[in-house]
Amino acid sequence: MKKKGFISRVVxxxxxxLKHAAYKPVTHKYPYERLEGFPRTRGRIVxxxxxxxxxxxxxxxxxxxxxxxxxxxxxxxxxxxxxxLKCSFCGLCVEICPRDAxxxxxxxxxxxxNYRDLTYYPERMxxxxxxxxxxxxxxxxxxxxxxKEGMKYIRRRV
Amino acid sequence: xxDWLIEFIRVNxxxxxxxxxxxGITFIMLFTIFAVWYQRKFLARLMLRMGPVxxxxxxxxxxxxxxxxxxxxxxxxxxxxxxxxxxxxxAITLPxxxxxxxxxxxxxxxxxxxxxxxxxxxxxxxIMSLYPIFIVLMGWASNNKFTLIGAFRTIxxxxxxxxxxxxxxxxxxxxxxxxxLQDIVAMQSSMWFVIPQFLGxxxxxxxxFAMIExxxxxxxxxxxxxxxxxxxxxxxxLFLDTMLGDYINILAWSLMMVTLYFGxxxxxxxxxxxxxxxxxxxxxxxxxxxxxxxxxxxSYARLRIDQAIRLGWYYLIPLALLNLIITVIIKYVxxxx
Amino acid sequence: xHRYLTDPFQEIEEVEGGLxxxxxxxxxxxxxxxxxxxxxxxxxxxxxxxxxxxxxxxxEKILEYKNYxxxxxxxxxxxxxxxxxxxxxxxxxxxxxxxxxxxxRANYIRTIINELNRISSHLYALGLYAESAGWNPAxxxxxxxxxxxxxxxxxxxxxxxWSHSFFIPGGVRADLPNGIKERILDTMxxxxxxxEVYEDAWIYNETFRMRTEGVGVLPRDKAIEWGAAGxxxxxxxxxxxxxxNEPYSAYPELDFKxxxxxxxxxxARGWVRFExxxxxxxxxxxxxxNIPKGPVKKAxxxxxxxxxxxxxxxxxxxxINFYIYTEGRDKPYRVKISPASFRNFFVIEQMxxxxxxxxxxxxxxxxxxxxxxxxxxx
Numbered sequence: 001m002k003k004k005g006f007i008s009r010v011v012x013x014x015x016x017x018l019k020h021a022a023y024k025p026v027t028h029k030y031p032y033e034r035l036e037g038f039p040r041t042r043g044r045i046v047x048x049x050x051x052x053x054x055x056x057x058x059x060x061x062x063x064x065x066x067x068x069x070x071x072x073x074x075x076x077x078x079x080x081x082x083x084x085l086k087c088s089f090c091g092l093c094v095e096i097c098p099r100d101a102x103x104x105x106x107x108x109x110x111x112x113x114n115y116r117d118l119t120y121y122p123e124r125m126x127x128x129x130x131x132x133x134x135x136x137x138x139x140x141x142x143x144x145x146x147x148k149e150g151m152k153y154i155r156r157r158v
Numbered sequence: 159x160x161d162w163l164i165e166f167i168r169v170n171x172x173x174x175x176x177x178x179x180x181x182g183i184t185f186i187m188l189f190t191i192f193a194v195w196y197q198r199k200f201l202a203r204l205m206l207r208m209g210p211v212x213x214x215x216x217x218x219x220x221x222x223x224x225x226x227x228x229x230x231x232x233x234x235x236x237x238x239x240x241x242x243x244x245x246x247x248x249a250i251t252l253p254x255x256x257x258x259x260x261x262x263x264x265x266x267x268x269x270x271x272x273x274x275x276x277x278x279x280x281x282x283x284x285i286m287s288l289y290p291i292f293i294v295l296m297g298w299a300s301n302n303k304f305t306l307i308g309a310f311r312t313i314x315x316x317x318x319x320x321x322x323x324x325x326x327x328x329x330x331x332x333x334x335x336x337x338x339l340q341d342i343v344a345m346q347s348s349m350w351f352v353i354p355q356f357l358g359x360x361x362x363x364x365x366x367f368a369m370i371e372x373x374x375x376x377x378x379x380x381x382x383x384x385x386x387x388x389x390x391x392x393x394x395x396l397f398l399d400t401m402l403g404d405y406i407n408i409l410a411w412s413l414m415m416v417t418l419y420f421g422x423x424x425x426x427x428x429x430x431x432x433x434x435x436x437x438x439x440x441x442x443x444x445x446x447x448x449x450x451x452x453x454x455x456x457s458y459a460r461l462r463i464d465q466a467i468r469l470g471w472y473y474l475i476p477l478a479l480l481n482l483i484i485t486v487i488i489k490y491v492x493x494x495x
Numbered sequence: 496x497h498r499y500l501t502d503p504f505q506e507i508e509e510v511e512g513g514l515x516x517x518x519x520x521x522x523x524x525x526x527x528x529x530x531x532x533x534x535x536x537x538x539x540x541x542x543x544x545x546x547x548x549x550x551x552x553x554x555e556k557i558l559e560y561k562n563y564x565x566x567x568x569x570x571x572x573x574x575x576x577x578x579x580x581x582x583x584x585x586x587x588x589x590x591x592x593x594x595x596x597x598x599x600r601a602n603y604i605r606t607i608i609n610e611l612n613r614i615s616s617h618l619y620a621l622g623l624y625a626e627s628a629g630w631n632p633a634x635x636x637x638x639x640x641x642x643x644x645x646x647x648x649x650x651x652x653x654x655x656x657w658s659h660s661f662f663i664p665g666g667v668r669a670d671l672p673n674g675i676k677e678r679i680l681d682t683m684x685x686x687x688x689x690x691e692v693y694e695d696a697w698i699y700n701e702t703f704r705m706r707t708e709g710v711g712v713l714p715r716d717k718a719i720e721w722g723a724a725g726x727x728x729x730x731x732x733x734x735x736x737x738x739x740n741e742p743y744s745a746y747p748e749l750d751f752k753x754x755x756x757x758x759x760x761x762x763a764r765g766w767v768r769f770e771x772x773x774x775x776x777x778x779x780x781x782x783x784x785n786i787p788k789g790p791v792k793k794a795x796x797x798x799x800x801x802x803x804x805x806x807x808x809x810x811x812x813x814x815i816n817f818y819i820y821t822e823g824r825d826k827p828y829r830v831k832i833s834p835a836s837f838r839n840f841f842v843i844e845q846m847x848x849x850x851x852x853x854x855x856x857x858x859x860x861x862x863x864x865x866x867x868x869x870x871x872x873x
Contacts (some may be wrong), residue, residue, distance in 0.1 A: 002694075002699065004699045006701075008695075008699070009699055009700060009701040009704075010701050012695050012696070013457045013458065013695065013696045013697065013700045014453060014454060014457045016457075016692060016695045016696040017204055017453055017456055017457040017633065017696055018204070018453050020203070020204045020205075020206060020637075021200075021203050021204055023206055024206075025202070025203065025206055025207050025208045026206050026207070026640050026643065027206075027207040027208050029208075029211060029212075037650070038647075038650050038651045038654075039672070040650070040651065040652075040653070040654040040669075040672065041650060041654055041655070042654040042655055061564070061565065062565075063561055063565035063566075063567075063568040063569060064568070088568055088572075088658070089655070089658075090568045090658075090660040091654060091660065092564070092565070092568070092660070095668065104654075144643070144644075144647050146644035146647065146678065146681055146682045146685050147681060147685065148681060148684045148685055148688065149685075149688075150685065151640075151643060151644060201631075201633075204633060205632070205633050205636040205637070206636065206637065206640050207636065307537070373629070373630075373631055374702050376629075455631055456630075456631050456633040457633070457696065457700075458630075458700065458702040458703075459625070459628045459629045459630045459700065459702040459703045459705075459706050460628070460629025460630070460702075460706070461629075461702060461705060461706065462705075462706065462853065462855045462856070463855065464853075465705055465706075
């Protein structure tokens with residue numbers, strides 16, 4: 001424990017707090033700006049129907065029982081349908097798939113006013129989400145970088 | 159009828175202007191709204207975030223108007239078994255007291271709402287000492303044990319804070335030789351009183367936080383223990399009244415600090431008109447002082463009530479008395495009256 | 496068990512002797528997700544009772560329906576701040592059941608993630624502690640902002656900010672990505688500069704010391720007798736840390752000291768947490784410099800070799816114990832978790848018996864022990 005004098009215990013907090021007025025704010029104005037994820041960020045799951053062999057391993061490993069295999073019109077295999085109300089985005093199904101037919105996008109803004117819209121059937125799961133449709137006012141995308149001086153955000157127009 | 163009204167306005171133009179526009183009701187209300195916006199933006203920058211941004215497109219200046227309108231449209235709830243008349247009247251009277259005290263402060267040479275020679279300094283202190291009484295009435299009229307505890311803490315804090323502040327102001331009165339605020343400001347045109355009265359200024363600054371009830375001494379309103387203190391049961395327009403009372407109190411004491419120690423409206427003449435010049439300089443000093451106040455609010459933890467009383471009685475009162483002794487010695491012995 | 500809860504329930508109620516009981520309940524700015532019932536006469540506190548159970552989710556029962564790889568996902572949502580340290584206990588117990596030793600590179604990756612989680616949890620807990628002592632929330636917001644670079648590193652490695660699901664029995668799920676070493680070293684430099692700012696503005700601040708010094712002194716023998724855990728134990732002078740007494744992961748090969756203090760009051764507990772952040776920064780730097788190469792996973796054999804296993808790990812709040820009993824299937828028969836905050840709540844209840852506490856001291860006293868209701872409720 002260090003010993004500090006009277007001035008540095010009473011006056012220094014005031015000066016230190018005042019110095020923070022010179023730093024840039026670290027909040028950003030969502031939905032006009034958005035933090036993009038990193039390459040490994042886990043989000044919505046996308047299905048590649050041509051690769052899938054319908055083995056059901058993803059349904060076996062899912063800890064939340066969110067995956068069910070459903071038939072699709074025009075094809076003779078069953079494909080996974082994910083209930084995103086139960087999914088906890090753990091990524092075990094993506095890892096266990098023997099043909100790498102599932103992959104994750106870094107979009108997590110899945111919202112709806114209807115329960116049934118959030119159970120994604122296999123046809124819907126093949127289309128990746130478009131961030132511009134979910135957030136129409138989006139203008140910038142930020143990438144965070146931690147430097148020795150503080151957090152910096154690199155902006156890019158979208 | 160109309161001729162009588164026009165004649166009345168033409169004769170009393172000067173006082174009516176002062177009471178209604180500047181530095182009267184309109185100025186106080188607008189400045190309160192500005193002070194809350196300023197607090198939110200400035201404290202947000204110290205906390206590394208942005209404050210209101212969206213409402214009003216630039217810097218969020220319409221945010222406060224939106225919040226005030228929202229509060230005005232909400233229902234006023236009277237708690238069961240509360241004293242309804244006292245509940246209503248004490249909340250309505252609360253902002254009037256510091257606003258009446260602002261009427262005594264000179265904003266330019268010879269320009270104050272209540273333009274009378276003599277005892278305006280003492281009158282200011284007398285009016286401001288009524289403020290805690292109404293807080294206690296508000297806490298008692300709510301019929302809630304938590305708010306009553308908060309109201310009693312106001313009395314404790316008042317005991318700890320009012321005596322040092324009166325003693326330090328007494329030091330200024332002795333140094334200046336008069337009780338009149340306009341004369342005190344006029345005497346500071348060469349040197350501000352903060353330099354000869356430095357000890358008194360330190361005592362004033364610390365007990366100023368006890369009077370405006372903000373950290374480190376916001377004990378009556380201790381959010382982590384008593385939800386909102388004496389203001390817990392007020393909703394809607396009455397809540398707006400208590401917020402107004404809080405901020406007009408800050409405005410009144412800050413103006414007193416600027417008047418007594420920092421030269422009031424004195425400043426280098428950058429406008430030719432003395433009224434405009436005085437108003438500009440007093441507002442400039444006020445805004446810097448508010449920035450310092452807000453920074454102190456955020457830099458220190460809240461003291462316990464017994465620690466605040468100990469600070470007031472063991473440390474501040476002896477310092478203020480020491481200041482008085484030094485002032486009397488320097489003024490009457492060294493400088494010869 | 497409930498001494499003061501009566502039916503019908505009232506917010507403030509008179510008890511005999513001029514005392515009344517005050518309910519600092521779940522809807523209160525400072526209470527968290529539980530209830531504190533305080534027997535007081537307005538200024539002094541004579542008794543505190545803690546009422547937990549508001550966030551019981553039945554995690555021990557849920558784990559009976561998941562196999563050992565699926566079990567990682569619900570278990571780490573037990574406490575949101577400090578997830579990987581809790582998983583360490585479970586993963587070590589399962590590895591003992593199956594007789595598997597994780598490869599060395601996996602041990603180092605686990606240590607890095609554990610220490611980063613410990614830093615982030617301590618920062619958050621210190622911010623809450625400062626806010627309970629009556630600060631307008633500047634310090635709390637700074638510590639929340641300073642956790643962002645740490646959470647970004649964790650997102651780069653694992654894919655999520657706090658719900659990593661990254662440890663599995665036998666190793667970790669994936670290797671470190673490219674370019675992570677420079678990022679970790681930059682972030683550690685940034686954190687050290689911010690810690691200096693905190694020392695200036697907060698730890699040695701006079702009003703903070705006035706508020707917390709001398710509050711809730713826990714003597715050394717009582718701390719051992721009542722079973723305090725974590726930094727609360729170390730602030731009373733007991734030199735006990737699971738990372739040194741029973742080392743696991745990469746801790747036997749790293750070089751560090753544990754932080755103790757002799758005063759045992761609330762200020763000492765906050766100070767010990769603050770110094771532990773510095774120790775963790777040093778550990779992360781050592782681990783990322785000396786990380787060996789090799790595989791990161793090892794497969795589990797098809798059947799467990801033992802029937803029961805007991806393992807422990809050091810979370811930011813103290814030591815957590817896991818006991819697993821299995822009947823040979825791929826799901827456990829019974830998992831018993833003994834978290835650290837449960838024991839700290841007992842210590843908080845005993846506090847008014849050994850010294851005088853004022854009513855205004857109750858929030859700093861509670862938050863100096865860093866109790867987390869989610870941890871105690873499982």
